[in-house]
Amino acid sequence: MAIAKLGAVVLDCPDPVALARFYAGILGGEIKIQAEDDQQWVDLEGVAGTTLAFQAAPGFVPPKWPSAEESQQFHLDLTVDDMDAAEAKVLELGATALEADDRKRSFRVYADPAGHPFCLCAG
Structure with a gap:
């Protein structure tokens, strides 16, 4: 029996919005910016039943x-x-x-x- 379910696959990157747009261009889905003021975390939802997310990583x-x-x-x-x-x-x-x-x-x-x-x- 599973003890968890996959919530998201997260990619660290310097520009979460730009990378979300790149993958949306390939996979479709809907881009959801989690914090409009800092854009540190962006979700691409509706992709193969899971969320592909992008997280700002300084020094990536x-x-x-x-x-x-x-x-x-x-x-x-x-x-x-x-x-x-x-x-x-x-x-x-x-x-x-x-x-x-x-x-x-x-x-x-x-x-x-x-x-x-x-x-x-x-x-």
Whole structure:
């Protein structure tokens, strides 16, 4: 029996509103700024049954990917129907490709504008 339920997946970043807009452009959902005056915490609601949240982190340093010396900690796998169309859209929204283009794999690796790695995965 579970003792908890997942409340949110939270990404630390320098600009929570900007990163929420980036992911809303990919995943849809509704952006909810939790404190209008400081914008330190922003939720993206209505995404796959859970909340993706963004928290301001002074001194944020993005993970290095790939790196044998440092752990990336975690990444998001985003399932898509059309890899090429999804790739064009995430790049337009501000993503950066992290690997050489390998069209034979079922996934492609990118970084969001704050530097968090994520994958587009064939659905």
